[in-house]
Amino acid sequence: xxxxxxxxxxxxxxxxxxxxxxxxxxxxxxxxxxxxxxxxxxxxxxxxxxxxxxxxxxxxxxxxxxxxxxxxxxxxxxxxxxxxxxxxxxxxxxxxxxxxxxxxxxxxxxxxxxxxxxxxxxxxxxxxxxxxxxxxxxxxxxxxxxxxxxxxxxxxxxxxxxxxxxxxxxxxxxxxxxxxxxxxxxxxxxxxxxxxxxxxxxxxxxxxxxxxxxxxxxxxxxxxxxxxxxxxxxxxxxxxxxxxxxxxxxxxxxxxxxxxxxxxxxxxxxxxxxxxxxxxxxxxxxxxxxxxxxxxxxxxxxxxxxxxxxxxxxxxxxxxxxxxxxxxxxxxx
Amino acid sequence: xxxxxxxxxxxxxxxxxxxxxxxxxxxxxxxxxxxxxxxxxxxxxxxxxxxxxxxxxxxxxxxxxxxxxxxxxxxxxxxxxxxxxxxxxxxxxxxxxxxxxxxxxxxxxxxxxxxxxxxxxxxxxxxxxxxxxxxxxxxxxxxxxxxxxxxxxxxxxxxxxxxxxxxxxxxxxxxxxxxxxxxxxxxxxxxxxxxxxxxxxxxxxxxxxxxxxxxxxxxxxxxxxxxxxxxxxxxxxxxxxxxxxxxxxxxxxxxxxxxxxxxxxxxxxxxxxxxxxxxxxxxxxxxxxxxxxxxxxxxxxxxxxxxxxxxxxxxxxxxxxxxxxxxxxxxxx
Numbered sequence: 319x320x321x322x323x324x325x326x327x328x329x330x331x332x333x334x335x336x337x338x339x340x341x342x343x344x345x346x347x348x349x350x351x352x353x354x355x356x357x358x359x360x361x362x363x364x365x366x367x368x369x370x371x372x373x374x375x376x377x378x379x380x381x382x383x384x385x386x387x388x389x390x391x392x393x394x395x396x397x398x399x400x401x402x403x404x405x406x407x408x409x410x411x412x413x414x415x416x417x418x419x420x421x422x423x424x425x426x427x428x429x430x431x432x433x434x435x436x437x438x439x440x441x442x443x444x445x446x447x448x449x450x451x452x453x454x455x456x457x458x459x460x461x462x463x464x465x466x467x468x469x470x471x472x473x474x475x476x477x478x479x480x481x482x483x484x485x486x487x488x489x490x491x492x493x494x495x496x497x498x499x500x501x502x503x504x505x506x507x508x509x510x511x512x513x514x515x516x517x518x519x520x521x522x523x524x525x526x527x528x529x530x531x532x533x534x535x536x537x538x539x540x541x542x543x544x545x546x547x548x549x550x551x552x553x554x555x556x557x558x559x560x561x562x563x564x565x566x567x568x569x570x571x572x573x574x575x576x577x578x579x580x581x582x583x584x585x586x587x588x589x590x591x592x593x594x595x596x597x598x599x600x601x602x603x604x605x606x607x608x609x610x611x612x613x614x615x616x617x618x619x620x621x622x623x624x625x626x627x628x629x630x631x632x633x634x635x636x637x638x639x640x641x642x643x644x645x646x647x648x649x650x651x
Numbered sequence: 652x653x654x655x656x657x658x659x660x661x662x663x664x665x666x667x668x669x670x671x672x673x674x675x676x677x678x679x680x681x682x683x684x685x686x687x688x689x690x691x692x693x694x695x696x697x698x699x700x701x702x703x704x705x706x707x708x709x710x711x712x713x714x715x716x717x718x719x720x721x722x723x724x725x726x727x728x729x730x731x732x733x734x735x736x737x738x739x740x741x742x743x744x745x746x747x748x749x750x751x752x753x754x755x756x757x758x759x760x761x762x763x764x765x766x767x768x769x770x771x772x773x774x775x776x777x778x779x780x781x782x783x784x785x786x787x788x789x790x791x792x793x794x795x796x797x798x799x800x801x802x803x804x805x806x807x808x809x810x811x812x813x814x815x816x817x818x819x820x821x822x823x824x825x826x827x828x829x830x831x832x833x834x835x836x837x838x839x840x841x842x843x844x845x846x847x848x849x850x851x852x853x854x855x856x857x858x859x860x861x862x863x864x865x866x867x868x869x870x871x872x873x874x875x876x877x878x879x880x881x882x883x884x885x886x887x888x889x890x891x892x893x894x895x896x897x898x899x900x901x902x903x904x905x906x907x908x909x910x911x912x913x914x915x916x917x918x919x920x921x922x923x924x925x926x927x928x929x930x931x932x933x934x935x936x937x938x939x940x941x942x943x944x945x946x947x948x949x950x951x952x953x954x955x956x957x958x959x960x961x962x963x964x965x966x967x968x969x970x971x972x973x974x975x976x977x978x979x980x981x982x983x984x
Contacts, residue, residue, distance in 0.1 A: 351701060352809055355888070357739035357872055358705035358800070360807045363696035368684060371781060372691035373748040373797055377788045380752075406690035415706040417795050419713075448704060455710045457790015462750050464706055464797040467691070474693045476685055539690055555688070 327429050328422035332452050338430060339416075339447070342437040346446050350413075359448035361413060364468035370409035371466050374399040378458035386506035389428040391517035392461070393435030399542060400465040401443060401521035402595040406540040408475040408530020409467030411443045411523060417462040419455035432461075443523060473530040475538035480556035480600035482628035484536055487609070488568065489522050489596045490618045492545055493584065496591025497573035512572050519595040525616045529599060534608035537600040545589040546643050548598040549624070550632050556600070562589075562624035562643060564636035585636075590644055600626055660762050661755035665785050671763060672749075672780070675770045679779050683746075692781035694746060697801035703742035704799050707732040711791035719839035722761040724850035725794070726768030732875060733798040734776060734854035735928040739873040741808040741863020742800030744776045744856060750795040752788035765794075776856060806863040808871035813889035813933035815961035817869055820942070821901065822855050822929045823951045825878055826917065829924025830906035845905050852928040858949050862932060867941035870933040878922040879976050881931040882957070883965055889933070895922075895957035895976060897969035918969075923977055933959055 327335065336354060346353040352360035363369065376382055376396045384392075397414065404411050416436065420429070440447060445465070498516030501508040522540075529535045537556055539548045545567070553560045569588040577584040599620075601609050613620050624635075633640040660668065669687060679686040685693035696702065709715055709729045717725075730747065737744050749769065753762070773780060778798070831849030834841040855873075862868045870889055872881045878900070886893045902921040910917040932953075934942050946953050957968075966973040 356809050357736040358703045361702050363702050369694050369696050370691045373750045373784050375750050375752055375784050375786050377752050377786055379789050380787050403690040417706045417708050419708055419710050419793050451706050451708050453708050453710055454713050456712050460752050460793050462795040476689050
């Protein structure tokens with residue numbers, strides 16, 4: 319038997335690997351009737367709530383690079399992407415299913431660290447891991463996470479409710495993940511705010527829940543594919559246009575410096591960059607008080623960055639000119 | 652623009668691909684409040700039911716080979732594996748989420764056929780596709796399907812309820828998928844019962860539902876990893892042993908001939924072969940009447956193949972001898 323530092327996942331059975339996952343998890347809550355280890359999980363639905371469901375995948379070399387993404391960050395990001403979708407619907411996280419296609423040569427220590435990163439974030443949001451699937455692959459590591467959440471009827475936030483005249487607000491700061499990714503590509507040991515924002519993004523669960531409960535927002539979406547993409551999606555789903563004010567965009571200061579030093583345009587880079595798990599809200603002007611309450615009780619800043627317009631164009635206003643808003647990240651083309 | 656026969660998925664945006672999926676689906680049922688195209692789906696829970704959830708993955712070259720698996724069969728099998736898990740819990744299928752990691756060079760016609768195979772099975776079981784994820788991969792095609800179903804409280808079938816003295820029953824016939832896979836490996840155009848059972852397995856939803864409703868079964872599991880594995884899993888989860896009667900095992904006749912012609916032992920091949928999406932039930936002797944009702948109203952035969960025992964060994968009784976039951980398919984080792 320080689321020493322444990324040299325063991326890889328193919329030295330273990332599926333049952334062994336599931337057990338290594340279970341060991342890192344707290345006992346299942348009462349509402350889990352049948353958890354890990356049967357053909358399927360059985361759970362009590364949340365009382366007087368609608369179910370919210372989403373699935374997201376991280377693929378090695380597309381969504382992460384193992385050369386500069388520590389295993390714990392891979393596990394964290396696999397779940398964070400889904401939590402961000404729940405946040406964008408105003409839903410409370412409930413449970414997760416984890417499905418991994420794993421190269422046989424993945425060291426077992428890395429497997430354990432991926433699970434640890436996943437488990438730490440799940441525990442923080444009181445989510446139960448109720449099921450999953452583990453399989454070999456001849457290709458890159460693929461992590462699929464399905465999550466469910468709960469939301470009260472008529473409180474679910476969608477992309478469709480924005481009207482002309484609504485203001486657009488964004489949580490936190492943007493561009494950090496895009497800059498952080500570049501920093502890590504140059505130096506796998508890069509540390510600091512931006513690198514951390516790329517590696518361990520914080521889904522805006524609390525802001526989503528508050529906005530759903532006080533009905534401040536008419537539409538909401540997360541920025542997983544960038545701010546430019548989110549503005550376009552909300553506008554398109556709601557049948558409006560949008561005017562975004564370049565000067566108002568809260569570019570993360572460390573990212574701003576990074577882009578400027580490289581003669582990049584910080585605003586264009588920040589709005590096109592994916593992996594910022596912030597939220598974009600549309601808010602009716604008469605709901606500004608609710609928005610103020612959201613600001614007061616939230617855990618992150620809210621910045622007004624533009625307005626929804628009756629004209630269907632999506633424009634970036636900058637120094638008196640109005641340019642078409644550049645597109646964000648697209649997956650295939 | 653190349654002609655459509657030469658187009659590949661990377662000629663399309665994610666939005667285009669999602670639209671090609673939507674086109675093959677019927678309108679969403681009333682209980683889907685927010686369907687495809689938002690950050691997450693929002694659905695009404697089933698009334699007075701528990702939620703049943705499971706996820707399964709098909710990985711190219713591990714679970715299917717594109718040289719002899721038509722794209723429609725890939726889509727069918729990706730969903731069938733999950734439906735079989737719902738059947739094993741006695742649950743009624745409800746919704747699905749489809750997540751695909753797709754090689755850029757996959758022809759768009761094959762993409763469409765995969766979706767068509769998936770959609771046809773989903774429609775037959777009145778399932779709504781409420782969400783998904785599409786991403787590129789540099790590796791093999793990976794299809795992850797998450798499904799949910801609904802089951803009445805206290806009717807969910809688990810692996811854990813078998814007791815010594817319970818009889819073991821299997822639905823339909825086994826070995827067909829293992830033989831079919833070999834036939835297809837020899838001749839990609841093989842036709843007939845076994846090839847079809849491998850390519851388009853029929854999950855035993857009706858039998859699972861009937862068994863859950865009339866409480867005939869004390870434990871249940873599907874045979875996705877083979878009969879030998881299922882017997883071992885039910886025995887282990889229930890804390891019993893099992894004695895399986897080799898002469899009673901309903902080996903599919905076409906598979907029997909195939910294995911015999913190759914000097915293989917049909918029984919050993921049939922019990923070790925995966926991909927038979929039949930069900931294994933444990934039934935208390937005093938519930939035989941309920942079992943008879945199940946037989947009468949079911950859509951597939953039930954065969955008694957053995958008994959649960961107080962002794963914890965798992966044995967195959969054959970010609971007066973009792974051998975340890977050979978293991979089925981394992982995923983990593």
